[in-house]
Amino acid sequence: MSDWAGVFIFLVVALIFGAGGIVTSFLIHPRRQNPAKLEEYECGLPTRGPTWVQFRTSYFLYALLFVIFDVETIYLYPWAVKFQSLGLFAFIEMIIFIFILIVGLWYAWKEGALEWK
Amino acid sequence: MMPFDPSALTLEMLVAALGLGVLILGLIVPHGSRHGLGWLSFFGLLGIMGVALSMWGDNRELLSGMYLLDNYALFWKITFMLSAALVILGCMRYVDSMGGQAEYYSMIIFATLGMMVMASAGDFITLYLGLELMTIAFIILVCFRKMEAKSVEAGMKYILLAGMSSAVLLYGLSLLYGLTGSVIILEVSRIIALQPVTPALVLAVVMLVAGLGFKISAVPFHMWTPDVYEGAPTPVTSFLAMGSKAASFAILLRLFIAGLPGIWENWTMVVAILAAVTIIFGNLVAIPQTNVKRLLAYSSIAQAGYILVGLVTATEAGIKGVMFYAFLYVFATVGAFTVATYFYHVTGSDELKDYAGLSQRSPLMAAVMLVAMLSMAGIPPLAGFVGKFYLFKTIVDGYLWLVFIGLIMSMVSVYYYLRVALVMYRDEPADPTPIKLPSPVAVTLIVAMVVTLVIGIYPGPLSEVVNEAAHTFFMH
Amino acid sequence: MLAISLTHYVVLSALLFSIGLFGVLTKRNAVAVLICIELMLNAVNINLVAFSKYVTPTDFIGQIFSIFVITVAAAEVGVGLAIIIAIYRNRLSVNLDDFDWLKW
Numbered sequence: 242m243s244d245w246a247g248v249f250i251f252l253v254v255a256l257i258f259g260a261g262g263i264v265t266s267f268l269i270h271p272r273r274q275n276p277a278k279l280e281e282y283e284c285g286l287p288t289r290g291p292t293w294v295q296f297r298t299s300y301f302l303y304a305l306l307f308v309i310f311d312v313e314t315i316y317l318y319p320w321a322v323k324f325q326s327l328g329l330f331a332f333i334e335m336i337i338f339i340f341i342l343i344v345g346l347w348y349a350w351k352e353g354a355l356e357w358k
Numbered sequence: 359m360m361p362f363d364p365s366a367l368t369l370e371m372l373v374a375a376l377g378l379g380v381l382i383l384g385l386i387v388p389h390g391s392r393h394g395l396g397w398l399s400f401f402g403l404l405g406i407m408g409v410a411l412s413m414w415g416d417n418r419e420l421l422s423g424m425y426l427l428d429n430y431a432l433f434w435k436i437t438f439m440l441s442a443a444l445v446i447l448g449c450m451r452y453v454d455s456m457g458g459q460a461e462y463y464s465m466i467i468f469a470t471l472g473m474m475v476m477a478s479a480g481d482f483i484t485l486y487l488g489l490e491l492m493t494i495a496f497i498i499l500v501c502f503r504k505m506e507a508k509s510v511e512a513g514m515k516y517i518l519l520a521g522m523s524s525a526v527l528l529y530g531l532s533l534l535y536g537l538t539g540s541v542i543i544l545e546v547s548r549i550i551a552l553q554p555v556t557p558a559l560v561l562a563v564v565m566l567v568a569g570l571g572f573k574i575s576a577v578p579f580h581m582w583t584p585d586v587y588e589g590a591p592t593p594v595t596s597f598l599a600m601g602s603k604a605a606s607f608a609i610l611l612r613l614f615i616a617g618l619p620g621i622w623e624n625w626t627m628v629v630a631i632l633a634a635v636t637i638i639f640g641n642l643v644a645i646p647q648t649n650v651k652r653l654l655a656y657s658s659i660a661q662a663g664y665i666l667v668g669l670v671t672a673t674e675a676g677i678k679g680v681m682f683y684a685f686l687y688v689f690a691t692v693g694a695f696t697v698a699t700y701f702y703h704v705t706g707s708d709e710l711k712d713y714a715g716l717s718q719r720s721p722l723m724a725a726v727m728l729v730a731m732l733s734m735a736g737i738p739p740l741a742g743f744v745g746k747f748y749l750f751k752t753i754v755d756g757y758l759w760l761v762f763i764g765l766i767m768s769m770v771s772v773y774y775y776l777r778v779a780l781v782m783y784r785d786e787p788a789d790p791t792p793i794k795l796p797s798p799v800a801v802t803l804i805v806a807m808v809v810t811l812v813i814g815i816y817p818g819p820l821s822e823v824v825n826e827a828a829h830t831f832f833m834h
Numbered sequence: 835m836l837a838i839s840l841t842h843y844v845v846l847s848a849l850l851f852s853i854g855l856f857g858v859l860t861k862r863n864a865v866a867v868l869i870c871i872e873l874m875l876n877a878v879n880i881n882l883v884a885f886s887k888y889v890t891p892t893d894f895i896g897q898i899f900s901i902f903v904i905t906v907a908a909a910e911v912g913v914g915l916a917i918i919i920a921i922y923r924n925r926l927s928v929n930l931d932d933f934d935w936l937k938w
Contacts, residue, residue, distance in 0.1 A: 482899065483895075483898065483899050483902055486899075486902065486903070486906070487902060487906070490906045490909075490910070494906075494909055494910060494913055497913050497917070498913060501917055501920065504920050505924075507921075507924045507925065510917060510920050510921045510924060511921065513917050514864060514917050514918070514921055517910070517913060517914045517917060518858070518864070518867050518868070518871070518914070521868070521871040521910055521914065522855070522858050522871055522874070524910075525851075525854070525855075525871055525874035525875050525877075525878065526855075526874075528875065528878045528903065529851055529874070529877065529878050529881070532878050532881040532882050532885065532896075532899075533881070535882065535885055535889075535895075535896060535899070536844075536881065536884075536885035536889055539885075539889045539890045540890075540895075541895050541896075541899060
């Protein structure tokens with residue numbers, strides 16, 4: 242119990258610290274509007290068009306490829322941790338595994354999934 | 359623990375290498391000369407089948423039971439490779455017109471690899487990996503004609519429902535793991551036999567039945583089947599109907615008969631009812647169908663019901679019946695669907711009314727369709743009769759009502775199968791130009807027809823092989 | 835203070851699984867259905883890891899299983915999203931009620 246009390250107090254203090262600033266400034270700030278205050282900050286660009294636009298599907302293709310290749314590296318970690326004790330056989334297995342992934346990448350490249358159209 | 363012997367995985371490695379090789383060759387070879395890839399896949403699979411035959415009688419457990427090598431698994435592997443090879447042989451012209459040969463053939467080979475892993479799976483992880491390898495390859499194949507809305511829609515329905523059923527199956531497997539502390543099927547079986555039946559165990563079994571029931575399209579879980587079968591490219595449909603279903607039965611037998619024999623009396627009635635409902639529903643709904651692919655889809659649901667009968671008694675005879683029926687079902691399906699594939703390739707239609715007068719346009723196609731359908735209906739001199747005989751023989755004691763349902767529904771099925779025959783043989787064709795068959799298609803059709811006839815008349819040798827295979831099932 | 839036991843994990847995973855299953859059966863947006871399938875798979879992962887810790891503390895088979903589930907789920911979602919992109923290009927919709935060209 243006492244071990245976690247510190248964490249809990251830390252959490253409460255952090256919340257008060259963050260929320261307190263926002264609440265205080267909301268309570269005491271002067272309420273005067275002028276056009277200059279509503280403009281973009283310094284060199285920011287004015288927004289154009291609606292915010293909820295659809296993204297190009299090219300983004301999704303990249304994201305898909307990324308997710309797949311990214312998740313497959315999960316298998317490299319256990320192998321890397323136990324690299325010394327697993328020996329040569331596991332090394333060859335991992336080379337084959339990576340070779341298969343490279344074939345996949347090669348295929349994606351050749352089919353133009355990496356081109357920005 | 360024994361050291362791992364990689365040579366035990368020869369078949370799987372060869373098939374994986376073939377699939378990768380086809381994919382890589384597709385990247386190198388120019389577009390115009392890719393039809394050779396079909397022949398490469400076909401002969402590659404035949405060659406690996408030769409290697410498989412030489413491994414007959416090699417019964418081992420690898421990695422303390424995670425991977426099982428026995429005649430049972432080997433028989434299924436040969437069945438899968440045979441069906442893949444026949445599908446490839448029958449659809450080369452169709453694929454050439456569709457494009458994307460390298461992806462198509464390599465996906466078929468990878469799906470075959472997934473099925474082979476399933477047949478040998480001795481633990482839940484291997485089972486799941488094999489199942490998903492097969493399913494994902496099939497998803498890609500189903501929506502292969504990506505410019506055609508029907509095909510993509512079928513793929514979408516398939517992936518959503520397949521994903522859901524895999525999740526349900528996995529949840530059941532995770533519960534079993536939690537209850538027994540092991541993922542190895544044979545160990546799970548030993549531990550479960552010692553435990554009382556708890557609600558959690560019942561829930562796990564229900565989830566396994568639901569998840570695998572989807573894969574074999576047993577009735578409450580069948581709703582994806584007609585849509586996906588109709589929307590998918592026809593050769594894919596045929597491979598889905600036999601390969602995917604056979605592999606799911608292979609794993610269903612392993613999981614229930616080898617893994618859960620201790621609580622046999624708890625699931626056997628569920629399976630019997632599932633089989634009865636599937637047989638009744640599949641046959642009755644097939645009657646009003648006007649699209650040949652949809653008709654075959656419903657008939658394949660009914661066939662799944664017949665095969666499920668072999669699971670009810672959980673004996674060696676039942677396993678034998680399942681394997682025998684699945685083997686001959688491959689040939690009947692290849693025959694019927696290759697006719698449908700090539701008919702679609704020529705006329706662009708799957709509607710039954712366009713099959714009018716097929717016997718005048720191409721006697722071979724009409725004859726093969728007739729033989730395949732009569733075999734599925736179980737008419738005596740054909741293979742389907744022997745298969746149904748073996749299946750129903752096992753349940754005569756104790757499940758006589760199921761035998762009656764099977765018999766009555768077989769008669770019902772004769773009605774809609776013969777309707778197709780009538781359209782093909784009696785009606786006059788709207789367009790009497792003869793259909794010329796390219797020789798690979800003709801060879802596929804003749805092989806399918808001859809095997810169906812020969813097994814029907816002379817079932818002895820296959821029956822003996824299946825006996826030997828089913829015998830090794832209980833050896834571990 | 836209440837100690838966290840196996841029951842908590844199993845209840846959490848059962849809830850998550852039920853929410854996912856409910857979503858799969860009721861959502862009409864294809865992407866939402868895919869997300870719900872992911873929920874179900876993650877419920878399975880919680881189960882596996884919890885059982886691995888409490889039932890078989892000495893070997894890690896459950897955790898290994900969940901690694902495989904994670905990677906396969908990623909591959910499945912990859913294919914699923916690719917199909918959704920293809921179908922969106924065809925029909926300009928991801929609403930499942932619109933996909934009625936085949937009888938559902």
